[in-house]
Amino acid sequence: MAAGNEPPVQSVKNVNLASIPAVSMPGLILLNGKRAGIQQAYRKLWVDNNLDAIITPGAPTTATPLDKWDSITYTMLWNFMDYPTCIIPVDCVQSGDVVDSVSHAINGERDEHNYLMYTGPEAYANAALSVQVVGMRQEDERLAQIVCQVDKILNVKHTKEHALPML
Template sequence: MTKTALLAAGHKVIDWQPLQHRELCRLVYLIWTSGSGEDYKTVTAATGEPVLTSMDIVDENSESTGTLNTFLPEQQHVSAYQLWQVQKEKTALRQKYLEHWNSTVQSTGTGRPVDAIIAPVAPYTAVPHGMNKNANYTAVWNALDYPACVFPVTRVNAALDAKKPAHDFIDKRDEDTYELYDPTTFSNAPVGLQLVGRSQEEEAVLAMTEIVDSALSQYKTSTSASRL
């Protein structure tokens, strides 16, 4: 829908080829787990409050599903030297990604690289509290220091968005993501995407997101009018 809307508004859209996203996410996780657990405990110790491990809402009228994800990381004990090696790997990958981005000048037909990347925010729509199990779709931009802005696209239609037949899964996480979806549970759940720009381009990202949002609004209006 977003691609169709942008093309209808006169914009050029090409397919983006991800570059070593799995490796970038691995590096982010190594950096995060090197001290975040200790940081959580130090901050909360000042008040004695517990460290939340999930956004699940459990009260007397509801029950936890028992399949919740915890965002509290396991503490990784690494030396300063080991951490700097990870940082060096990240810096090298950032350089490769910059070159990859610049190389799109050969494909855009505009004489310049792509202005932004439009990508999923997660491998699913908005999920019930406590059920978010994957941050890789945003963590990769943390590794690259690229600003991103999430924008709404549509909502789940239980009648149209039926669960597809099972397929060959890449790994256990892929299978868990497939099993998570249920049309009834996710009915009317927001569906969003993110627009990603380069480092230090926060204002440009906001401006481009407004352009995309406007194109989507015009597309939805014209589509609705054509059905009348």
């Protein structure tokens, strides 16, 4: 990224993506082999449990203000596994939403950080709340069909003209 002479994007700096060291070709081959083994294990888990899709959070928070994003944990696995995903907006922050006590952050430092990020509905007015739908590798078209069904269920207030989600 440095070779492109472009200004750094703050949110990319926040997750330190630019610091990932380069890998040699033999190292890349080794990493791809390890990833293939993990992909096989996930495929077995998927098939053995007869899964059509997995619905997960897309992030540990609502949509964040510009350049405040700093977590790739909820999407990174699926990118690594080469599984298709789609984010479906299901609601947005409302004026009556309250700040939850940081005492509820029982899962460590990152959890506490997430609780502290939300400062109230004023700073996050209309920020999207969403879910992520994950499909099996190389089954993008099937995921698109599932996403349409999940979207219809979660967003019943929308009309027939509701646009199809982008994949």
